[in-house]
Amino acid sequence: xxxxxxxxxEDLDVAGKKVLVxxxxxxxxxNGVITSDKRVVASLPTIKYLLQHNAKVxxxxxxxxxxxxxxxxxxxxxxxxxxxxxxxxxxxLAKDVVGESAHELAASLKDGEAMLLENVRFEPGETKNDPExxxxxxxxxxxxxxxxxxxxxRAHSSTAGVADYLPSAVGYLMQKExxxxxxxxxxxxxxxxxxxxxxxxxxKIGVIENLIEKCDTxxxxxxxxxxxxxxxxxxxxxxxxxxxxxxxxxxxxxKAKEKKVNxxxxxxxxxxxxxxxxxxxxxxxxxAIPDGWMGLDIGSTTQELFSKSIIGAGTVxxxxxxxxxxxxxxxxxxxxxxxAVADSGAISIIGGGDSAAAVKKLGxxxxxxxxxxxxxxxxxxxxxxxxxxxxxxxNK
Ligand code: ADP
Ligand code: MG
Numbered sequence: 001x002x003x004x005x006x007x008x009x010e011d012l013d014v015a016g017k018k019v020l021v022x023x024x025x026x027x028x029x030x031n032g033v034i035t036s037d038k039r040v041v042a043s044l045p046t047i048k049y050l051l052q053h054n055a056k057v058x059x060x061x062x063x064x065x066x067x068x069x070x071x072x073x074x075x076x077x078x079x080x081x082x083x084x085x086x087x088x089x090x091x092x093l094a095k096d097v098v099g100e101s102a103h104e105l106a107a108s109l110k111d112g113e114a115m116l117l118e119n120v121r122f123e124p125g126e127t128k129n130d131p132e133x134x135x136x137x138x139x140x141x142x143x144x145x146x147x148x149x150x151x152x153x154r155a156h157s158s159t160a161g162v163a164d165y166l167p168s169a170v171g172y173l174m175q176k177e178x179x180x181x182x183x184x185x186x187x188x189x190x191x192x193x194x195x196x197x198x199x200x201x202x203x204k205i206g207v208i209e210n211l212i213e214k215c216d217t218x219x220x221x222x223x224x225x226x227x228x229x230x231x232x233x234x235x236x237x238x239x240x241x242x243x244x245x246x247x248x249x250x251x252x253x254x255k256a257k258e259k260k261v262n263x264x265x266x267x268x269x270x271x272x273x274x275x276x277x278x279x280x281x282x283x284x285x286x287x288a289i290p291d292g293w294m295g296l297d298i299g300s301t302t303q304e305l306f307s308k309s310i311i312g313a314g315t316v317x318x319x320x321x322x323x324x325x326x327x328x329x330x331x332x333x334x335x336x337x338x339x340a341v342a343d344s345g346a347i348s349i350i351g352g353g354d355s356a357a358a359v360k361k362l363g364x365x366x367x368x369x370x371x372x373x374x375x376x377x378x379x380x381x382x383x384x385x386x387x388x389x390x391x392x393x394x395n396k
Pocket of ligand 2 (some may be wrong): 353354
């Protein structure tokens with residue numbers, strides 16, 4: 001079933017209706033103060049659309065991990081304040097999630113007004129996707145909108161269960177994630193280049209297996225490359241290498257050959273003495289890594305090789321840095337690849353928490369088509385898994 005067929009808020013008739021909106025307001029907080037309100041800001045287009053179309057908007061989200069217990073430390077109060085500031089209207093906070101206060105406030109909402117429920121994870125049924133809680137959420141509203149992509153891989157009451165009892169649609173944030181990543185996976189503009197890196201093969205097996213079926217070129221860098229090199233018979237010194245994944249690496253390389261996927265591994269590397277930012281380093285070809293040294297980045301010949309394949313791409317999906325990009329001496333490969341992706345003119349998609357952080361930190365964020373907001377959710381999406389928070393939404 002295609003994910004591209006889901007109803008969006010624009011398919012709903014929201015005027016005069018109570019609309020329950022699951023957002024991702026899991027903001028960064030320190031001592032009760034929001035230190036980054038990016039997630040609130042990102043949610044505004046969906047909320048504003050609903051308000052402008054005279055809906056009665058009931059917002060909800062989780063915040064932190066209160067583990068099914070009411071805990072003032074995880075109250076949504078700062079979020080309600082932040083929303084009020086950005087929307088220019090008072091967003092009242094219910095004292096509970098689905099209790100008396102929530103019902104009273106919801107009943108008193110006028111068209112074009114918004115309220116916020118308390119932290120959905122105050123309810124023990126939330127993470128268990130308890131049908132009783134889902135029904136209680138549904139009883140607050142007439143329509144359900146899910147705009148929390150970062151939680152879409154979890155089947156919880158407010159992210160999935162509630163959709164069993166209400167007509168539903170996705171919000172703008174969710175829609176963009178689905179549109180860009182869904183199209184890339186279902187019907188990519190070719191050539192389709194997948195770039196995978198990061199620490200371990202074992203974290204990315206599902207992603208490699210799914211993308212190998214779809215892409216024209218598969219580029220492997222980062223720590224995971226050393227397991228593949230080892231499988232090819234090279235010695236990799238003290239590089240991060242998963243000995244128990246050598247057979248899998250061989251199978252994946254055979255699969256790439258069978259599918260006629262252009263499979264690229266680093267031909268040279270920046271190696272270091274120790275896993276430390278200021279360790280002595282040098283550049284060396286992949287068949288000559290000495291004992292007692294570890295690969296911490298791709299080398300300059302590899303940068304050129306990878307960049308050449310990326311420049312002509314129609315679609316690029318990138319997950320996982322090319323080296324230990326947190327450290328200046330080992331960030332060169334990730335910077336070069338980011339530059340190639342940015343200049344490629346391809347539809348470019350960055351998935352994965354560390355990859356997104358690297359691209360932002362290195363200053364390439366504006367040049368990418370899409371940086372997925374969900375770490376775990378985007379990985380599962382790239383693995384080709386059905387995400388409960390998307391699957392539950394009505395089709396057009
Ligand atoms: P993402 O979060 O984007 O999915 P990962 O979590 O898989 O990415 O990988 C990111 C981590 O991989 C970073 O912390 C980076 O330092 C590490 N890494 C990349 N290359 C190497 C390497 N050659 N050796 C050890 N760690 C590496
Ligand atoms: Mg990570």
